[in-house]
Amino acid sequence: MPPDWLSPEEWQAVALSLKVSGWAVLCSLPLGVLTAHALARWRFPGRQALNMLVHLPLILPPVVTGYLLLLAFGRQGAIGQWLEPLGVVFAFRWTGAALAAAVMAFPLMVRAIRLSIEAVDPRLEQAAATLGASRPWVFLTVTLPLILPGVLAGSVLAFAKAMGEFGATITFVSNIPGQTQTLPSAIYTRLQVPGAEAQAGRLVLVAIGVSMAALLLSEWLARAAARRVGA
Amino acid sequence: MPPDWLSPEEWQAVALSLKVSGWAVLCSLPLGVLTAHALARWRFPGRQALNMLVHLPLILPPVVTGYLLLLAFGRQGAIGQWLEPLGVVFAFRWTGAALAAAVMAFPLMVRAIRLSIEAVDPRLEQAAATLGASRPWVFLTVTLPLILPGVLAGSVLAFAKAMGEFGATITFVSNIPGQTQTLPSAIYTRLQVPGAEAQAGRLVLVAIGVSMAALLLSEWLARAAARRVGA
Amino acid sequence: MSLSVSIAHSLGAFRLDVAFQAPPGVTALFGPSGAGKTTVVNAVAGLLTPDAGRIEVDGTILLDRRAGIDLPPHRRRAGYVFQDARLFPHLSVRQNLLYGRWFGRGDGPGLAEIVDLLGLGALLSRRPAALSGGEAQRVALGRALLSRPRLLLMDEPMAALDRARRSEILPWFERLRDVTRIPILYVSHSAEEVARLATTVVHLDRGRVAAQNLPLDKAPGVTLRATLRDYRANVAHLDTPAGPISISAHAPPLALRLRIDAATVLVALSPPEGLLGTTVIPAVIEDVRNDLLHLRAGQALLLARRPPGPLPATGTAVHAVLTAPPRILPE
Amino acid sequence: MSLSVSIAHSLGAFRLDVAFQAPPGVTALFGPSGAGKTTVVNAVAGLLTPDAGRIEVDGTILLDRRAGIDLPPHRRRAGYVFQDARLFPHLSVRQNLLYGRWFGRGDGPGLAEIVDLLGLGALLSRRPAALSGGEAQRVALGRALLSRPRLLLMDEPMAALDRARRSEILPWFERLRDVTRIPILYVSHSAEEVARLATTVVHLDRGRVAAQNLPLDKAPGVTLRATLRDYRANVAHLDTPAGPISISAHAPPLALRLRIDAATVLVALSPPEGLLGTTVIPAVIEDVRNDLLHLRAGQALLLARRPPGPLPATGTAVHAVLTAPPRILPE
Amino acid sequence: DEVTVFAAAAMKTALDRIAADFEAETGHDVTLVLAGSNLLARQIIQGAPADIFLSASAEWMDVVEAEGMIVPGTRADLLGNALVLVSGNPDSQPVRIGPRLDLPQLLDGGRLAMALVDSVPAGQYGKAALTSLGLWDGVADHVAQADNVRAALALVSTGEAPLGVVYATDAAADPGVSVMGTFPADSHPAITYPVALLTGSDDPADRAFLDALSAPAAQQVFRDQGFTLAP
Numbered sequence A, B: 001m002p003p004d005w006l007s008p009e010e011w012q013a014v015a016l017s018l019k020v021s022g023w024a025v026l027c028s029l030p031l032g033v034l035t036a037h038a039l040a041r042w043r044f045p046g047r048q049a050l051n052m053l054v055h056l057p058l059i060l061p062p063v064v065t066g067y068l069l070l071l072a073f074g075r076q077g078a079i080g081q082w083l084e085p086l087g088v089v090f091a092f093r094w095t096g097a098a099l100a101a102a103v104m105a106f107p108l109m110v111r112a113i114r115l116s117i118e119a120v121d122p123r124l125e126q127a128a129a130t131l132g133a134s135r136p137w138v139f140l141t142v143t144l145p146l147i148l149p150g151v152l153a154g155s156v157l158a159f160a161k162a163m164g165e166f167g168a169t170i171t172f173v174s175n176i177p178g179q180t181q182t183l184p185s186a187i188y189t190r191l192q193v194p195g196a197e198a199q200a201g202r203l204v205l206v207a208i209g210v211s212m213a214a215l216l217l218s219e220w221l222a223r224a225a226a227r228r229v230g231a
Numbered sequence C, D: 001m002s003l004s005v006s007i008a009h010s011l012g013a014f015r016l017d018v019a020f021q022a023p024p025g026v027t028a029l030f031g032p033s034g035a036g037k038t039t040v041v042n043a044v045a046g047l048l049t050p051d052a053g054r055i056e057v058d059g060t061i062l063l064d065r066r067a068g069i070d071l072p073p074h075r076r077r078a079g080y081v082f083q084d085a086r087l088f089p090h091l092s093v094r095q096n097l098l099y100g101r102w103f104g105r106g107d108g109p110g111l112a113e114i115v116d117l118l119g120l121g122a123l124l125s126r127r128p129a130a131l132s133g134g135e136a137q138r139v140a141l142g143r144a145l146l147s148r149p150r151l152l153l154m155d156e157p158m159a160a161l162d163r164a165r166r167s168e169i170l171p172w173f174e175r176l177r178d179v180t181r182i183p184i185l186y187v188s189h190s191a192e193e194v195a196r197l198a199t200t201v202v203h204l205d206r207g208r209v210a211a212q213n214l215p216l217d218k219a220p221g222v223t224l225r226a227t228l229r230d231y232r233a234n235v236a237h238l239d240t241p242a243g244p245i246s247i248s249a250h251a252p253p254l255a256l257r258l259r260i261d262a263a264t265v266l267v268a269l270s271p272p273e274g275l276l277g278t279t280v281i282p283a284v285i286e287d288v289r290n291d292l293l294h295l296r297a298g299q300a301l302l303l304a305r306r307p308p309g310p311l312p313a314t315g316t317a318v319h320a321v322l323t324a325p326p327r328i329l330p331e
Numbered sequence E: 001d002e003v004t005v006f007a008a009a010a011m012k013t014a015l016d017r018i019a020a021d022f023e024a025e026t027g028h029d030v031t032l033v034l035a036g037s038n039l040l041a042r043q044i045i046q047g048a049p050a051d052i053f054l055s056a057s058a059e060w061m062d063v064v065e066a067e068g069m070i071v072p073g074t075r076a077d078l079l080g081n082a083l084v085l086v087s088g089n090p091d092s093q094p095v096r097i098g099p100r101l102d103l104p105q106l107l108d109g110g111r112l113a114m115a116l117v118d119s120v121p122a123g124q125y126g127k128a129a130l131t132s133l134g135l136w137d138g139v140a141d142h143v144a145q146a147d148n149v150r151a152a153l154a155l156v157s158t159g160e161a162p163l164g165v166v167y168a169t170d171a172a173a174d175p176g177v178s179v180m181g182t183f184p185a186d187s188h189p190a191i192t193y194p195v196a197l198l199t200g201s202d203d204p205a206d207r208a209f210l211d212a213l214s215a216p217a218a219q220q221v222f223r224d225q226g227f228t229l230a231p
């Protein structure tokens, strides 16, 4: 692949998408695991409300999610105005793109992890408790290792979604080359003008290539984890 | 909720979204279960390619997926031109919206089901085989009942995604009121003109309400299934 | 009907290499933990494809690696009671029991009969999660029996059962063995069970057949061939190489092997009199080894436990006292 | 140290309502399948919160429903060997064994000692999926022992073990019992195990305590108190209510109960002579019931199996011949 | 009879009214399909069931025409629009937009919200205007590009960006922004909304609606929305 196959701006978009998706997955993972655990195993009032909230980005048109993010995390937003003095700014930053991607991918991540947690035999967790492990330790030493394949599946789903996420991102942080122009934004832009389809196609191939690599890596890791358990 | 809270056209969009999402989930479910089973348990050349193909709609910007659907299933499309003489038309019909929703939701459905299949203890399937059950019977009588929670989770994820799917749908089948204008398209249309935000907000509430109902139903069914197994 | 097994397989560092014939009746697989018993049974069931070998039941080839034959498990019709119960968690006890019926052909015991035998009446509508360990194992037993197999594989089927339940089920197994004549491969750690049930014993040790058809249990003792001389008033008078022995029996025994455990043999210096229910056999002390007395009696060798205290010299003429009637083994 | 349990609980139609005291040593929970043994053990471990009741170990209240106390399992320090092994599939054998160490305090046996005792040396780097049934159970046993519990719960810990391994482990349990003095709640179907290990036996039946501290096993027999009169040359001379009995022992026995199984008692009409290694006790036939002879010997009652053939009348003076030395029970 | 109009989404309000009047007058049914002009153009080329195309960009009408899908002689420039500079601050003072405008100072480090400057017509016009006024280089690095005018407007009205360049029509309808000035009409190519009848749709009802669009009543509706009439 010659370097001039894509323009520097396009390479920037590729790099940015990787960064945005990677951070989105990494940062939302702990919260995703926690949420999945809460939904799978805890009983508390508001559980269904939390469940609903998690699914919301899936149900709403992405533009609406982006708009709601703008209202919440914008500079003047309900939450954003409190974060700004702390130096946490999302608007027009790659961090905002990561936030949008994380929010959009969150339901997929949580569902995958939750399914894995529900499949863990609670008798193993009981056995750990009788050996002296408190709840958090049981989680760390038994549950978490056993749900690794689900965590991986959730992460790769979330990563793929983050790589493809467009509507919420452009609405929330718009499209600033080098800062918030992700791969999908770049592709979208090129689809808007007649005749740039070939260029868009090249970017699509890059998107597929990157995600394919992530997917293969996750499958390989999952298989390694399964081997550890199975033999 | 008074019936004039939404306009007739908007009610139409709600009804259409329900129809589209319902059919999308129903029709893709068997294929989803089969694909998940193949990915989880079979070893065959091209397995990773299939895996990739399934994830593609997640990775690509929805507009691209919609555009590819249009190129493939449009009246002049690579596949569409062969289907049209058979009376199967997707382009600019609600069936096309269902196809787009199904394609976009497919990776979520497959992942959820696949995780459940991977969590089924193969020793139970072995026990069934020693009792005389052939592979398909083992699947029907042991695997399938045991993965019901995963199938439910996959279905509700897919349904939620189908309810929210916008980019691919509007690109593939456009935004024809009463025929292909789904709830997200209706919301989008209202967001395009000034002053209709309140109306859009109302539609968003309807979308949330419908999906909330589906979500609660699925949780309830999953709990019932778990009770059947657990006690 | 009979089963013939000859397989080789590697699991990590463990090498299995066994060959044995199992005549009709119960073949006990006996051996220490980790000897390869479950592995053999899995290979027969078709759950594991050995690296090499051949398995045949009654003329049907289940496996022949060289010929490329490997019948899938569901076509082997091998009823398998697993070491763990493996009940279907989504089915009720009744549905678990009847599972094999959906596919099974042939004749066999009915649901009512099995439910009765295994005492499952009160459990039929329960889910497996609501069963105790022993209850689950009984359901697993019933499920395998009801699938009308042409071969029964039992991996410690009664380890989780209490003595009362075991002694209730054992006679039923004996009947199963004698009536149906389907081969039963039986893994058990209980010498008592094996002694009572087994037609053939295959001793496995570290993946090899250490011995076949040898003394039934690790408890020392000897097995004698016997011929029926007379049967009267529920007492069978037998001729054995060790001399005449009489035992009570409900019917003239057809089997012609007697098992005399060392634990049931006392040694007396003078012929003991008035000892009720015993058989006294004149013998000579031939050897003392491993805490066992070897006694020459007629043309036979008997074993007795070494009594505490000083022993008479070898060559001393003594009397072997059988404190319990010898067990009759099926031929 | 001691354990006191008093709980009531409903599981579907099953009602559990038991109360018992477990003194230091091994308390055997004995009873048919489904009697509620596992349920009791789960309640003690804290895996099940009974509807009502109180559980106390050595002054520490683990559960008191009325007072609202319910210690979580990890703070009860109850080492639990489950009926199924429940090893952690993602950890190696070594990691499984050491799991409890991450949290455990107090003193206890070391890894090397346990690995040695249970013969786990070759398995340490394996995953549980690569273990045989008995191997897995041994690892589970080791894991519980290494967690340094203040209370051991064992639900049929040796059902999957072969006789050789069992008889290797039993003495070690005896030592554990005698040395550590932590209470052990032991569920087993094996009368032999229970007889050897148990300090106290709690018979459960259909959710109730049917009897406590009664004869150790279902095998008929009697238990006699004994006092040591003399110990010389590895032989202990004991006085019992049935008369003097001598047994060989490596050390002067401290325990003062003897178990005489009916299966080890023969009846002779005249005093048998020259029977090596037997003890002869003069007795009178008092009754014949359930295939057992009741013999009055001194102030004690002995049981013997009914011999085949005609019997002398009750009241006849006979000689009870103990064909095997009585077992010494811990007090 | 049925008339299906594919029209740029921004014209929804006006077209709703015109279509309602037309239906009441003639008894024909008008179906309004609203989306981005580029999307509609592609769908028309792929055989969408459209009778009339009302595009927000001459470029995409050219593409449709090049495909030979326009009934010859029916294309006309229906409307025009103006480009304005808007502010989210209600107290902002009007400015004269010309080469001497100090945009960077007005932005004060903030972002200038526009539609995608290379692909969406409003963005393209805006970039052209700023370039011809010599202002582009000063602000190029501060432009936040949204995927359409409405999203750009939202960035301004939520206070995310202090200023934006949008159509006069959109600015007029959004109470959250105030117009600071209008770009000179000669600073950018004429903003036109071409309309045309599509091939295969030549029945009287279609022609009647095409005519109705340029009838005085309709023109009044368009004017009310802030459109200018095509020269």
Ligand SMILES: Nc1ncnc2c1ncn2[C@@H]1O[C@H](COP(=O)(O)OP(=O)(O)OP(=O)(O)O)[C@@H](O)[C@H]1O
Pocket (backbone or CB within 6 Å): B231, C129, C130, C131, C132, C133, C134, C135, C160, D011, D012, D013, D014, D031, D032, D033, D034, D035, D036, D037, D038, D039, D040, D083
């Ligand atoms: N969820 C439940 N619903 C109804 N009955 C139950 C449930 N769980 C257990 N039981 C019943 O409770 C009784 C006690 O079970 P438990 O597991 O304590 O028996 P156990 O004495 O350990 O038997 P085993 O020796 O067979 O393991 C059994 O009769 C069982 O059928």
Ligand SMILES: Nc1ncnc2c1ncn2[C@@H]1O[C@H](COP(=O)(O)OP(=O)(O)OP(=O)(O)O)[C@@H](O)[C@H]1O
Pocket (backbone or CB within 6 Å): A231, C011, C012, C013, C014, C031, C032, C033, C034, C035, C036, C037, C038, C039, C040, C083, D129, D130, D131, D132, D133, D134, D135, D160
């Ligand atoms: N995947 C594996 N990798 C390495 N060794 C294995 C594997 N699976 C089993 N083994 C070993 O194979 C041997 C035979 O196992 P098998 O389960 O047949 O024993 P078994 O005779 O049934 O013992 P038990 O009475 O304890 O159930 C054991 O020593 C075991 O450790």
Ligand code: MOO
Pocket (backbone or CB within 6 Å): A061, A062, A165, A166, A167, A168, B062, B104, B164, B165, B166, B167, B168
């Ligand atoms: O995948 Mo989308 O962002 O719902 O059209």
Ligand SMILES: [Mg+2]
Pocket (backbone or CB within 6 Å): C037, C038, C039, C083, C155, D132, D133, D134
């Ligand atoms: Mg085994």
Ligand SMILES: [Mg+2]
Pocket (backbone or CB within 6 Å): C132, C133, C134, D037, D038, D039, D083, D155
């Ligand atoms: Mg139990």
